[in-house]
Amino acid sequence: METSSFSFTALYTGETWVANGLSVPELRTPGGELMYRALAPMEWAGKALFGTNLRHMLVERHVAIDRLLIGMIEDMPGAQVLEIACGLSARGCRFSRQFPDLRYVEADLPQMAAMKVGALSRVPGLSSNHAVVALDILAEEGPASLATVLASTFDASRPVVVISEGLMNYFPLPVVSTVWRRMAKDLRRFPAGAYLSETYCPPGRRLFRAATTLGAAGLRLVSRSSAGILFKTPEAAARHLEDCGFDTTEIARIDKVAPLAILTARLAPAA
Numbered sequence: 001m002e003t004s005s006f007s008f009t010a011l012y013t014g015e016t017w018v019a020n021g022l023s024v025p026e027l028r029t030p031g032g033e034l035m036y037r038a039l040a041p042m043e044w045a046g047k048a049l050f051g052t053n054l055r056h057m058l059v060e061r062h063v064a065i066d067r068l069l070i071g072m073i074e075d076m077p078g079a080q081v082l083e084i085a086c087g088l089s090a091r092g093c094r095f096s097r098q099f100p101d102l103r104y105v106e107a108d109l110p111q112m113a114a115m116k117v118g119a120l121s122r123v124p125g126l127s128s129n130h131a132v133v134a135l136d137i138l139a140e141e142g143p144a145s146l147a148t149v150l151a152s153t154f155d156a157s158r159p160v161v162v163i164s165e166g167l168m169n170y171f172p173l174p175v176v177s178t179v180w181r182r183m184a185k186d187l188r189r190f191p192a193g194a195y196l197s198e199t200y201c202p203p204g205r206r207l208f209r210a211a212t213t214l215g216a217a218g219l220r221l222v223s224r225s226s227a228g229i230l231f232k233t234p235e236a237a238a239r240h241l242e243d244c245g246f247d248t249t250e251i252a253r254i255d256k257v258a259p260l261a262i263l264t265a266r267l268a269p270a271a
Contacts (some may be wrong), residue, residue, distance in 0.1 A: 014088025
């Protein structure tokens with residue numbers, strides 16, 4: 001599967017976060033600004049027709065994950081964070097400043113990771129506990145595999161929280177299942193582990209559902225991926241995470257209009 005084609009979507013997402021005060025100017029890109037302006041009419045139409053749009057969902061998703069992550073850091077003393085497919089998110093910068101002792105590692109495919117390192121080099125006052133590494137979530141072994149990144153970048157005596165935002169819906173369900181099973185297994189090497197991700201479900205309104213289906217088809221075309229909706233309900237997604245090895249999963253519905261929820265999957269602390 002071609003994963004390097006996904007990085008272009010990070011430009012639009014990154015610009016959305018900058019435009020809505022969730023990022024820093026150093027993470028703005030010319031390509032992201034261009035796409036943001038070009039898609040403005042479509043975003044306006046979506047808001048007018050359905051009461052929501054892609055920009056709104058991106059912001060709501062990001063803010064909800066921030067809120068849940070803060071709670072997890074406060075509830076899990078010594079927690080460390082790995083953000084998979086970090087793209088141009090400024091979460092690592094923001095959380096490293098808010099929690100100076102927090103070990104925060106951002107990870108993405110090599111090309112995007114290199115771009116992120118270059119962008120962050122222009123951001124003043126970065127924490128020494130904040131790092132960016134190359135990771136291929138599909139790699140079963142090797143230096144860019146999840147197991148290797150976890151083992152080489154984190155303290156094995158402390159809990160780890162993994163975030164994947166805007167990633168899993170690019171893959172077919174069998175691939176997602178493999179990744180989740182591997183993640184649950186790898187996180188059990190730590191005293192406690194948790195995973196934050198989102199799930200999208202089919203909208204109830206027929207026109208909104210048709211527009212979502214059309215949008216997913218367009219995303220599959222431009223990203224050369226299997227982008228789409230994986231589960232019919234958040235409850236189905238939560239059950240699947242538990243089937244893949246997580247002990248419990250909580251659901252946070254963050255928007256009454258958008259078919260979007262955040263999942264918090266946890267592993268029981270080691271005895």
